[in-house]
Amino acid sequence: MSITNIEAQSQAVQAAPVVMVEGRSQWRLTWRRLLRDRMAVASGIVILVIAGLAIAAPAFAALTGHGQVQQFPNTGISITGAPTGPGHTFWLGADELGRDLFVRLLYGARISLFVGVVTTAIGTAAGVAVGLIAGYFGGWIDMALSRFVDAVLAFPYIMLGLALAVVFGPSLPMVIGVISFFAWAGIARVVRGQTISIKEREYIEAARSIGAGPWRIMFIEILPNLIGPVLVLATLSVPAAIIFEATLSFLGLGVQPPTASWGNILAGAQNYYSVAWWYLVFPAAALLITTTAFNLLGDGIRDALDPRTERLFASRRSRSRPAPEAGPPGAGGTARAET
Amino acid sequence: MTRCSSLDKTGRRTAPRLAALVVAVLAGAGLAACSSTATSSGSAGKPVYGGTLRVISNAGPGELDPVPTYNFAGYELERGYARQLISYPTTSPATTSGPAWTQANTLVPDVATEVPSAANGGITDGGLLYTYHIRPGVAWNSSPPRQVTADDFIREFKAFCNPTFPVGNVTYYNSTIAGFAAYCTAEDNHFSAKGAPAATAASVAAWQDGHAIAGLSAPNPLTLQVRIMQPASDFNNIMALPFVSARPAEYDRYLPGSNQLNQHIMSDGPYQISSYTPNKQIVLTRNPAWKQATDPLRHQYVDKVVVTLGTSSDQTVLTDIQANSEDLFLADLGIPSQSIAGLEGSHDPRLRIWPSTNLNPYIIFNLRSPNSGAAMSKLGVRQAIEYGVDKEALLRVEGGSALNALLDGAIPPGNAGYTPANPYATPGDAGNPAKCKSLLAAAGYPHGLTLNYLYPNDSNDTTIFQSIQGGLRSCGITLVGKPEPSGGAYFTDLGNTPQTNELGTWDMATGSWFPDWAGNNGRTVVQPIFQTNCVLGTVNAGCYSSKAVDSLIAEALKASSVPAAIKLWQQAGTDVMNDAAIVPLLSSKDALYASSRVKSAVGTANFSTLIQGWDFTNIWLDPNTP
Numbered sequence: 001m002s003i004t005n006i007e008a009q010s011q012a013v014q015a016a017p018v019v020m021v022e023g024r025s026q027w028r029l030t031w032r033r034l035l036r037d038r039m040a041v042a043s044g045i046v047i048l049v050i051a052g053l054a055i056a057a058p059a060f061a062a063l064t065g066h067g068q069v070q071q072f073p074n075t076g077i078s079i080t081g082a083p084t085g086p087g088h089t090f091w092l093g094a095d096e097l098g099r100d101l102f103v104r105l106l107y108g109a110r111i112s113l114f115v116g117v118v119t120t121a122i123g124t125a126a127g128v129a130v131g132l133i134a135g136y137f138g139g140w141i142d143m144a145l146s147r148f149v150d151a152v153l154a155f156p157y158i159m160l161g162l163a164l165a166v167v168f169g170p171s172l173p174m175v176i177g178v179i180s181f182f183a184w185a186g187i188a189r190v191v192r193g194q195t196i197s198i199k200e201r202e203y204i205e206a207a208r209s210i211g212a213g214p215w216r217i218m219f220i221e222i223l224p225n226l227i228g229p230v231l232v233l234a235t236l237s238v239p240a241a242i243i244f245e246a247t248l249s250f251l252g253l254g255v256q257p258p259t260a261s262w263g264n265i266l267a268g269a270q271n272y273y274s275v276a277w278w279y280l281v282f283p284a285a286a287l288l289i290t291t292t293a294f295n296l297l298g299d300g301i302r303d304a305l306d307p308r309t310e311r312l313f314a315s316r317r318s319r320s321r322p323a324p325e326a327g328p329p330g331a332g333g334t335a336r337a338e339t
Numbered sequence: 340m341t342r343c344s345s346l347d348k349t350g351r352r353t354a355p356r357l358a359a360l361v362v363a364v365l366a367g368a369g370l371a372a373c374s375s376t377a378t379s380s381g382s383a384g385k386p387v388y389g390g391t392l393r394v395i396s397n398a399g400p401g402e403l404d405p406v407p408t409y410n411f412a413g414y415e416l417e418r419g420y421a422r423q424l425i426s427y428p429t430t431s432p433a434t435t436s437g438p439a440w441t442q443a444n445t446l447v448p449d450v451a452t453e454v455p456s457a458a459n460g461g462i463t464d465g466g467l468l469y470t471y472h473i474r475p476g477v478a479w480n481s482s483p484p485r486q487v488t489a490d491d492f493i494r495e496f497k498a499f500c501n502p503t504f505p506v507g508n509v510t511y512y513n514s515t516i517a518g519f520a521a522y523c524t525a526e527d528n529h530f531s532a533k534g535a536p537a538a539t540a541a542s543v544a545a546w547q548d549g550h551a552i553a554g555l556s557a558p559n560p561l562t563l564q565v566r567i568m569q570p571a572s573d574f575n576n577i578m579a580l581p582f583v584s585a586r587p588a589e590y591d592r593y594l595p596g597s598n599q600l601n602q603h604i605m606s607d608g609p610y611q612i613s614s615y616t617p618n619k620q621i622v623l624t625r626n627p628a629w630k631q632a633t634d635p636l637r638h639q640y641v642d643k644v645v646v647t648l649g650t651s652s653d654q655t656v657l658t659d660i661q662a663n664s665e666d667l668f669l670a671d672l673g674i675p676s677q678s679i680a681g682l683e684g685s686h687d688p689r690l691r692i693w694p695s696t697n698l699n700p701y702i703i704f705n706l707r708s709p710n711s712g713a714a715m716s717k718l719g720v721r722q723a724i725e726y727g728v729d730k731e732a733l734l735r736v737e738g739g740s741a742l743n744a745l746l747d748g749a750i751p752p753g754n755a756g757y758t759p760a761n762p763y764a765t766p767g768d769a770g771n772p773a774k775c776k777s778l779l780a781a782a783g784y785p786h787g788l789t790l791n792y793l794y795p796n797d798s799n800d801t802t803i804f805q806s807i808q809g810g811l812r813s814c815g816i817t818l819v820g821k822p823e824p825s826g827g828a829y830f831t832d833l834g835n836t837p838q839t840n841e842l843g844t845w846d847m848a849t850g851s852w853f854p855d856w857a858g859n860n861g862r863t864v865v866q867p868i869f870q871t872n873c874v875l876g877t878v879n880a881g882c883y884s885s886k887a888v889d890s891l892i893a894e895a896l897k898a899s900s901v902p903a904a905i906k907l908w909q910q911a912g913t914d915v916m917n918d919a920a921i922v923p924l925l926s927s928k929d930a931l932y933a934s935s936r937v938k939s940a941v942g943t944a945n946f947s948t949l950i951q952g953w954d955f956t957n958i959w960l961d962p963n964t965p
Contacts, residue, residue: 081680267798272677275678
């Protein structure tokens, strides 16, 4: 940019009318950025729709007259055992026992979302606590907790699931326990690193100098600054938990029949995909759509929390600026204008 | 056969080793049925010699030694290299009744010149002495070929109780042959005693050669005499099992069932083992010592049989055979049951559905469970469940009537004692919830009850459980599923009778039972499942016990004639159902599929009820089909 250009811009600013700039909070700005991310918004809508359908599962069961575990051997399967395909009676077809696949998918969504949310909540709480303690106190506490995190991250989760299923029997609480056990470690590692960085800042020194104790510093001074990355990690861990649950149930280690979960529905479908495409396609699609939506939403939240992120605004800049004059990545005025 | 083989939903005939236990499930289905009209892919025609029969298998038989081998895959191969004194013909039965079925299960001479009977003087001394005359010319593929003798059969019996790899089912022999149990006990004591010699090939052979079984004798090299303890109308059936194959003296160099013996298997049949590479391949070629004139059952049509091991996918089996890149599959594989309806619909001549005599699946009641006020010990509760189960739904789930026969009684069709009576008939076999509820209320459970249901955690058994669970839910019975690995904890819990029974580890369980032979076979159906025998590893896993049934079994076992035995088995079966000891559900049929190259005297329909599969010694290959 030349001196002439700078002078011209300065004159333009001085000549411009005075506009009152409304102060906006960090969260409000983040929300505005998130709303501008069409993919994230669409993903959020998809998640809300799926959650709504899951909540309304009993209503759909009543509407169709098909309970979650209710079998219709006379209409749901042929005399040779082939599941009935999608149609008026069974909207998404039936499974090998003549149960309504649509209704079972809705009930399966309840399991998937419940497991995803609950295990994420448990894992996030545990991960934040461990990360904060390890990062703040350092020393042997950090050493011990960090090695434990390493051990958890290195543990083969399928083996643990198998072992626990054999010892305690497969069940939903067992699934939640296994997933939660693995969900916290990644979060703890990130939180620890952030905590180590933040605790060296001046305002923490100031808090300490006026007598704030370690717990107050951790949870009042440091924790609020971690919410952004933790929120992103939590959002991304939900689809991981859903996949984890589906994997365990697919292997017979998770939710047990006749209770529906997407994993055990897929397990049942594996012998029928050649004669009943719907039995495999619909639960697989539900799993794919849900996990993709959560992942895209997580990406969107991450971008919205980080104004330096290029992806969100790249297209707008490319449209608003002539290509030859485009500045270096991250130097655009749009982002500054938002802040 | 104690789980010698069974069908799962995919049509796979599982071949667990030497099962001790029997129950378990697997139901299956099997497969669909061609009717009796679907016989050949190209007509019987004149036999053609030559070519290589390509057979696909998962793990193969495991061992090639007939003593321990107790699975259909092993039986199929043994048909080529290990002959018995008497055996069953290879035929084409379409149902479990009628002349074809009778023929399929009528014993015929093999190495023996005739099947012993009172009429031909083969059974004497009040039914206690059986005499088998060995056919001259039946020879080992030794160098030079050597006549098979009575001592070769006695050697096989002596190997039954070897300390390393005993016979698949010793019960048949130590309960019939005089002195056999004492011989086994002595051998067991010898090798298990403190300071006993290690069980080596030499020590085992030396002990066996130095001891005799009192009931076995060889008056001359071509005559075998067997003395039994009491008359047994089914003793010839026992002698026809593949365990009773001739055993050459050369086998004394190796431990029974050992890998070393697998590499030195000899043959008195039309084919010999040319090479055996574990987990890879078994090759059988023509046995030059075999003569057609000495064998009324087998032929030597194909030059070679190549068994390729290592395939586990049923879909691969179907695809390979349809592409004519493989010809047959052994009994440890199947074709996807979901594909069978399509194959049937297109009248694919390569598909053949065979009748079976199994109980697969059935529901076992743990009569000693303390759960829910010892509900399982109450006749009213068990009878309520008999009425509550929706068998029609299960039949559909398992592939329909083409693949399964719906059972009403404890003894399936094709077995001694079968009767078409249905003491717990329900409309359309779909269950009668009202009757079920009223019986439950009368038994003290007006609000229903909750029971534990043990089942293997494979996909088909899970489906069976859910189907049963759904039916019983309508009459207020809540089944809590207890899935366990089919090869491990399931058998541990189900077979660890009586400990787990009295602990209430389970209340109901899925079981399956495959008789070792058809026809006069109460010894392999009624006795193991229903005779009082609440011990570790029992087949009677529910610990059913009835003095009346025990008495009928004892009488039937020593009946002097088949009709007399059958009458007693029938009464036993009726009593068992009156006691509601089990819920019989289905008898799964057996689906076989062969390439269009495969021909036999009855087209592609070539089946042995003994080996529950193809008899490749009666197959030739169409030279005009690539």
